[in-house]
Amino acid sequence: MKQLSVIDRILLLFTAILAAYQIAVGIDGVDAVPLWAYTTGFGVLLLAGLLLLIFGFEALESQLVMVVSTLIPLALSVGLVWEYLSAWRAPYALFAGAGFGLVVLTRLAGASRGATITLALVHGVAGLTIFGLPLLLSLRGDVGPGFALVGIGGALIGLGGLLLLFLKLGRPVLSQRMILTVLPALLLLTISAFVAGFAAGA
Amino acid sequence: MTMATKLRGQLRRYWPLIKSLQTGLLLLTGLAAYMSTRCPVSNWQTLVALTGTLFLAISGSTVLNMWYDRDIDARMQRTAGRPIPSGTVRPAEALRLGLLLAVAGVGGAVALDPLYGVVVFAGLFFDVVVYTVWLKRRTPWAILWGGVSGGMPALAGRALGAGTIEWVGVALALAVLFWIPTHIMTFSMRYFEDYRRAGVPTFPACYGFRATRMTIAVSSLLAALIMGVAAYGVGLTVGCLRLMIVLSGGLLLLAVHSLMRPSERLNFGLFKYASLYMLSAMLLFFLV
Numbered sequence: 001m002k003q004l005s006v007i008d009r010i011l012l013l014f015t016a017i018l019a020a021y022q023i024a025v026g027i028d029g030v031d032a033v034p035l036w037a038y039t040t041g042f043g044v045l046l047l048a049g050l051l052l053l054i055f056g057f058e059a060l061e062s063q064l065v066m067v068v069s070t071l072i073p074l075a076l077s078v079g080l081v082w083e084y085l086s087a088w089r090a091p092y093a094l095f096a097g098a099g100f101g102l103v104v105l106t107r108l109a110g111a112s113r114g115a116t117i118t119l120a121l122v123h124g125v126a127g128l129t130i131f132g133l134p135l136l137l138s139l140r141g142d143v144g145p146g147f148a149l150v151g152i153g154g155a156l157i158g159l160g161g162l163l164l165l166f167l168k169l170g171r172p173v174l175s176q177r178m179i180l181t182v183l184p185a186l187l188l189l190t191i192s193a194f195v196a197g198f199a200a201g202a
Numbered sequence: 203m204t205m206a207t208k209l210r211g212q213l214r215r216y217w218p219l220i221k222s223l224q225t226g227l228l229l230l231t232g233l234a235a236y237m238s239t240r241c242p243v244s245n246w247q248t249l250v251a252l253t254g255t256l257f258l259a260i261s262g263s264t265v266l267n268m269w270y271d272r273d274i275d276a277r278m279q280r281t282a283g284r285p286i287p288s289g290t291v292r293p294a295e296a297l298r299l300g301l302l303l304a305v306a307g308v309g310g311a312v313a314l315d316p317l318y319g320v321v322v323f324a325g326l327f328f329d330v331v332v333y334t335v336w337l338k339r340r341t342p343w344a345i346l347w348g349g350v351s352g353g354m355p356a357l358a359g360r361a362l363g364a365g366t367i368e369w370v371g372v373a374l375a376l377a378v379l380f381w382i383p384t385h386i387m388t389f390s391m392r393y394f395e396d397y398r399r400a401g402v403p404t405f406p407a408c409y410g411f412r413a414t415r416m417t418i419a420v421s422s423l424l425a426a427l428i429m430g431v432a433a434y435g436v437g438l439t440v441g442c443l444r445l446m447i448v449l450s451g452g453l454l455l456l457a458v459h460s461l462m463r464p465s466e467r468l469n470f471g472l473f474k475y476a477s478l479y480m481l482s483a484m485l486l487f488f489l490v
Contacts, residue, residue, distance in 0.1 A: 020482075023448055024441040043448035050452065054474045055467070064459060 002180040004056050011184035016049035018191045027198050030083055037079035038198075044071045045191055057180050060164065063107050070103050070119065072157060073126035076194075080133050080150075084142070095125070116169060123161050130154030134197065146200020153193030160186045216299060218285050219268055220261040227481065228378075232256045232355035234484035235374050238436040239363030251314050252362060256355055259307025259322045263329045263351075265300035269293060270334050278396040304330075311358070318362040325354025342405045345386045349379035373432035380425035381480050387418050388473035391466065415464050419457035422476045426450040429483050442486050449479050 004012075019042045027038055048069060051059045059065050074096045081092040099122035106115035131154035138148040163179045166172050172179065236252055268275070268286055276287035285291040291299075304326055312319030329351035337344035353375030360371030390397050390404035391414060397404045405414040426449075433446050456475050460468045 020445055023445045024439075026441050026444070039444055039448065043451065046448060047452040047455075050475065050478065051471075054471045054478075064455075068455070 001057050001061075002177050004052070008184045009053060011188045012049045012053050015184070015187045015191050016046050016053070018188070018195050019043070019046035019049065022191075022195050022198070030079075034079035034082045037075045037082065041072050041075035041079065042191075042194070044068060044075070045187070048072075049187065052184070057183075066119070066168075067104055067107050069161075070100060070122060073123055073130055073154070073161070074100055076154070077126040077129035077133075080129060084133060084137055092129075099125070116165070120165060123158075123165070127154060127158035127161065131158060134201075138201075143201045147197050149193045149197030149200060151197070153190045153197060156186055156190040156193060160190070215285060215290055216265075219265045219291065219296060219299070221264050225257065225260045225264060227477070228260050228352060228355045229253065229256050230481070230484050230488070231374070231378055232359035234487040235356040235359035235371060236363045237359075238370070238374075238487040239360060240437075248314070248362070251310065252318075252359065255307050255310040255314060255322065256358070257307070258303050259311060259326055260355065262300050262302070262304030262307050263326045265296055265303060266330045267334045269296040269300055270330070271338075272296075274339075274400045274402060277400040278393065280393050280396050315362050317365075317367070318358050321354055321358040321361050321367075325351050325358065328354065339402060342403045342408050345383050345405075346379075348386060349382035350375075352382040353378040370432055370435035373428050373435060377425050377429040377432055377483075378480070380421045380428060381476055383421045384418050384425070384473050384476045387414050387421075388469060390414070391469065412464065415469055416461060418469065418472065419461050422453055422457050422472060425476065426453045426479065429480075433483065433486070436487055438486060446483065446486070449482060453479055 022042045023039055023046065026035060030038075048065070051065065078093060078096045082089050085092070099118075102118050103115075103122055106112065106118045109115065131151050134143070134147050134149075134151035134154070137143045138145050138151075160183060163173060163183075167176055167179055174182075233249075233253065233256075236249070268284060272286040272293060275281035275284050282288065286293055286296050308319060308323045308326060311322040328347055333344055333347040333351055337347055356378050357367065357371045357375040360374060361367050364371065387405050391406050391411060394404070394406055398407060405417060409417075430443075430446055430450060433443060438446070453472075453475060456468070456472045460472050
């Protein structure tokens with residue numbers, strides 16, 4: 001597997017620092033539920049950056065990392081839905097809870113086709129929510145135009161998730177080396193878009 | 203040869219004797235603990251004096267340890283290249299340097315503030331006399347005293363800022379104390395054969411690898427828990443406390459994972475994460 005280069009390390013370090021910054025400054029004027037949901041999402045991004053720095057790309061082979069990383073889109077989407085789609089709070093929270101539980105259960109049972117489909121489905125819905133909702137809100141003028149950057153961040157992390165998922169399935173869209181080469185930059189771009197988007201939307 | 207060139211040469215020979223990374227981290231704990239009392243940063247004279255005296259005392263203590271352990275170092279592959287066993291620095295020269303640094307560090311500390319000076323001296327005494335000379339070659343439990351001495355810079359820094367020894371300073375010292383076994387035990391597993399050859403009693407040799415890994419995990423968790431309590435006592439902002447919760451969560455996850463699926467790689471990763479955690483917590487105390 002590809003070894004971390006100095007550039008990779010720098011990119012991952014900046015990813016971790018930006019995630020830590022976002023957790024520490026929080027997001028102004030949000031309730032406790034979205035605040036902790038965002039904290040969980042950024043927290044997992046922070047830990048992902050640190051674990052990649054410590055263990056290298058081999059960390060991506062761990063089932064635990066696979067399961068925990070599902071929390072990034074799930075937690076961020078719960079925060080967004082709770083904040084902007086109040087009618088969908090309970091059903092979406094139920095979906096997120098059940099979806100995460102299913103991912104854990106199917107992964108514990110072994111790396112089967114069912115586990116991959118569950119992961120893709122849960123990731124897909126959460127990813128589309130993070131991508132679509134901020135774009136829609138900013139197009140309608142409910143929030144500042146800068147908030148659309150959160151959607152861009154959602155698209156980027158969705159792209160990263162898909163690349164890794166297809167790689168795991170043995171049908172990679174790009175070569176493993178290429179995916180691992182772009183991953184640190186993709187993570188930094190994602191977190192940068194999230195941080196800038198939330199700052200603009202506040 | 204000019205005086206400056208000669209000095210540079212000496213410095214290059216002596217520098218590896220002070221284990222700059224370890225000394226730097228311990229120095230940071232002292233500075234962070236001092237800053238956590240919210241002393242006016244404009245009091246730069248005290249900050250400079252604290253930095254100087256702590257650096258001298260920690261370095262002195264490290265050089266004296268290297269001097270005393272030179273026979274062990276020579277028998278271990280990992281340490282055989284250190285300045286004394288490799289012949290770069292003569293033992294008597296190292297002893298003189300260690301004593302000079304230690305006396306200057308403790309002397310300066312006492313002159314700066316008697317209470318601070320006493321704590322700095324206690325750290326040096328526990329490290330050199332109790333840990334290295336008395337217990338290290340007798341029992342694997344010596345690392346507890348290594349931990350106590352490792353916590354002293356934090357206690358000293360806090361005592362200098364607060365003017366007294368209070369519970370937050372003790373908590374900071376305890377957090378470092380519980381971090382130190384993570385460091386020492388990880389190395390004693392990684393270089394198991396080295397330590398066995400040198401005849402140093404270690405946890406893995408006396409209690410086995412499984413018990414050692416469990417001790418490392420529990421010790422890391424206790425360090426995180428106590429650091430959290432100290433962070434509350436210091437009065438960190440809610441946002442920084444949130445960040446500490448996240449970082450502690452990562453430590454918990456790694457510790458539990460290393461217990462469930464023990465491996466050397468995971469264990470070394472836990473050690474690296476715990477060190478990073480300690481560094482981040484201290485930076486937060488320092489900056490916020």
